Amino acid sequence: MKRILPILPLLAVVVLVQLVTAWTGTQYYLTQMTMAAYYSLLIIGLCVLMGYAGQISLGHAGFFAIGGYLSAALTTRSLVPFKEAALVRLLDNCGMLHAGKDLYGGELLVVTPWAAAVFAVLVAALIAVAIGIPVLKLKGHYLAMATLGFGIIIYRLVLATPWFGEADGISGVPPFQLFSGVTVSGETSVRILNYYLAWGVLLCGLVLLINLMQSRIGRALRAIHGSEEAADAMGVNIARFKLQTFVLSAVFAAIAGVLLTHYNGGIGPSEAGVMKSVRYVAIVAVGGMAHLWGAMFMGVLLNFLSLRGVFGSYDDAVFGLILIVIMLFAPDGILSLITGRKKQAVTVPTVQQDREV
Amino acid sequence: MSTELFVQYLFAGITYGSIYAIVAIGFNIIYNTTGIINFAQGEFVMLGGMIAITLLSFMPLPAAIALAVIITMIIGALIEIIFIRWLKNPSVLRMIIITIGLSILTREAAVHIWGENIRALPYFVGNEITTIGIMGARISPQVLWVVGVCGVMVAVLHLFFRATSVGREMRACAANRLATILCGINPRNMVTFSFVLSAGMGALAGCVMSPITYSQYDMGTGLAIKGFTVAILGGLGNSGGAVAAGLLLGVIEAFSVSVVPLAFQDAIAIAILLLILFVKPHGIFGSGEAARLKAF
Amino acid sequence: MAILAVENLHRRFGGLHAVNDVSFQVAAGQIKAVIGPNGAGKTTLFNLVSGALTPSSGVVRFQGKDIQGRRPFEIAALGMARTYQNIKMFAGMTALENVMVGCHLRGKAGFLSSMLHAPWTWNEEREVLGKSMELLELLEIGESAHVLATSLAFGQQRAVELARALAMQPSLLLLDEPAAGLNIYETAEVGRLITKIRDMGITVLLVEHDMSLVMDISDEIVVLCFGEKIAEDLPAAIQNNPEVIKIYLGE
Secondary structure (H helix, E strand, C coil), X not given: CHHHCCHHHHHHHHHHHHXXXXXXXXXXXXXXXXXXXXXHHHHHHHHHHXXXXXXXXXXXXXXXXXXXXXXXXXXXXXXXXXXXCHHHHHHHHCCCEEEEXXXXXXXXXXXXXXXXXXXHHHHHHXXXXXXXXXXXXCCHHHHHHHHHHXXXXXXXXXXXXXXXXXXXXXXXXXXXXXXXXXXXXXXXXXXXXXXXXXXXXXXXXXHHHHHHHCCHHHHHHHHXXXXXXXXXXXXXXXXXXXXXXXXXXXXXXXXXXXXXXXHHCEECHHHHCHHHHHHHHXXXXXXXXXXXXXXXXXXXXXXXXXXXXXXXXXXXXXXXXXXXXXXXXXXXXXXXXXXXXXXXXXXXXXXXXXXHC | CCHHHHHHHHHHHXXXXXXXXXXXXXXXXXXXXXXXXCCCHHHHHHHHHHHHHHHCCCCCHHHHHHHHHHHHHHHHHHHHHHHHCCXXXXXXXXXXXXXXXXXXXXXXXXXXXXXXXXECCCCCCCCCCCCEEECCEEECHHXXXXXXXXXXXXXXXXXXXXXXXXXXXXXXXXXXXXXXXXXCCCHHHHHHHHHXXXXXXXXXXXXXXXXXXXXXXXXXXHHHHHHHHHHHHCCCCCHHHHHHHHHHHXXXXXXXXXXXXXXXXXXXXXXXXXXXXXXXXXXCCCCHHHHHHCCC | CEEEEEEEXXXXXXXXXXXXXXXXXXXXXXXXEEECCCCCCHHHHHHHHHCCCCCCEEEEEECCEECCCCCHHHHHHCCEEECCCCCCCCCCCEHHHHHHHHCHHHCCCCHHHHHCCCHHHHHHHHHHHHHXXXXXXHCCCHHHCCCEHHHCCHHHHHXXXXXXXXXXXXXXXXXXXXXXXXXXXXXXXXXHHHHHHHHCCCEEXXXXXXXXHHHHHCCEEEEEECCEEEEEXXXXXXXXXXXXXXXXXXX
């Protein structure tokens, strides 16, 4: 499979990084590399939505938060008070509940990570459908503001709901045993395993999206971006494809949220914040919008640097600056400066045309 | 609900509503001359309040406010000249991202200059506990300042656009950019001027509201999204609609306090925004015809 | 049998009556031309037929079905393809990919099977690729298959657009000024090509300014002026129709 060949060198780099850190005794870098990989999973999903389907979303941290918060709450909030409720019993009978002891030895009954994760991702997908149907009819500024509004609502909800821990977020999220021997957890003992796991997930996601882009669906998406009117006349059901892409990217975001939350053992409201959404958009823009590899590379690099605290208290400012500089000088992404790759300027309507047509 | 409580809520609503209307008109001014929605609009309000608070330790209140407005206007002009002026046919997405970047940078600059503390200008007349009675309700005189200043701003702006040549040139530029160039008007200067004007209005609003609502480095985003809600509600580009819509949103928000928890107050404005966008994208007071001309 | 029937079609833009009570039919296997001076409402008529605009009143029947209110992609699925006066290429895609989008309706691969690159999609992909290449070669632009469509010469872009429309295997093809911007040799070439398309069994409805082309290849001609149909006849009769001559040459 020719199209997946470029993955191999990348895989080699991933292994090399692990070996180098082991050799130099800097394994602690792997923690941030793992987290950066999960964030990048969200970013490549957003890249398909923004770069290929041409729809901006300033609310993707919302989907990340839906995934993360739901799986965190379900796996930590005890269902003991509702033990007798029919739903809880049903779940218990299906083996979806897990009984245990809390810190103080009290009885604890929570949803198993697998059931919680599936539920969280499903909810994110359903919300994406419900939000997507009306939102994707909008364009330009309207779409940007509507998705921003969605993100803020999610942020306010987690901030104001005791079940989601309000300003403190949720901590003490248990490890997530994917299958026997493979557990998503931040424990030092499984650091290397989790590093490979995160990168495995990211690369799988990348392969899936690369496949998608080179298929009938990918061509239809790019056609929509190229000329909506002509794509319509070719029989492409634009509304449906936009919606499906939106849901797909929301699912990627939710999966990233679930896994990272179990890895970190918790989640806080800042993960749902507007700044996070803006940051994801910034990274996709830096990567070159319609450029999966660029988005993934920039996603890993910038998130890694940010998580290492390289930018200090200027973290958000750095991303703001990146946005402006890239959009002013290299709207086709930073890679276009190196390769000279120029995309056709006609792909997107300009502000003036938009108003006067 | 008792009459005095009703009046109390009403005035709270009108106060916030006036501010939203001013932010919305700021959006409109820039939108009309450029077709850009300036996501950094809320930051002008923040800058106005913050700069005035700093200047207050060197000069009396009126001078501090005047100077703060002027400084914010200069910042508005600089933003336009440095980041926007020289772009040729930028795409909508590009402009959205640039103005979002500007809003983040402004906010981050503010947090490094002024810190995360909540600050406030002193009350223009009296202090926190000074009140005047209106229909049994106790209203702070500052509320009247806010409503009054915002009202005067809207009136002056209206006159400016109708009766001065610069105002007419700006309107011409909004109607047809190419034809304006042919008439010998430089639309670029008009664009710079629209940034100056909307920065100045935002800053003045930021000063008069500061004693009541306080100023903080991150107040811009919330104001921007509410201002945008109002601008859409009133029909993008329609300033009369913005005033009506601003007051409406302010009053709805104020009365919603008695029904839903305070924490969800912002969510209400946004839910209204989403609802309007889904049902009637060109706004309640905006006409479909005008929206088509400026269609997105 | 008429493949396309337009009945009492109206379209107003504000006070302007762009298409005013136009009726005509296109028989299957025909080349039918719509002519008229600038602003006669030809392109509006096309947009109404293809679903890009909705009529103020009147009916468009395609293959006997009333297509009123259907979206362009639904009409496309019924077997109607079109080109544009000002070419609309899919920017950022190669000529070949542009044509492959034309095969969209005949493909079945969905999101999931595409992402998994499932074996049952391979055959379909190969067929689409082969068919698209074939069409590009038919239009003699095979060597430009892997060039970005928007960087091709104007005439070549026309050809890509035509190949893209043919890839849909339509029963009716709408051509909006296929010879605009072409020199006389290229125009003659386009004429031969349209005849060939008709011989493949595809009905053609075209809007064109170039009279020599229209008179050469059309089976029937409709003349529009200020939104109204003023004549519908065989080419030879149209050439001698005094009203048509008046419009084109003045009093």
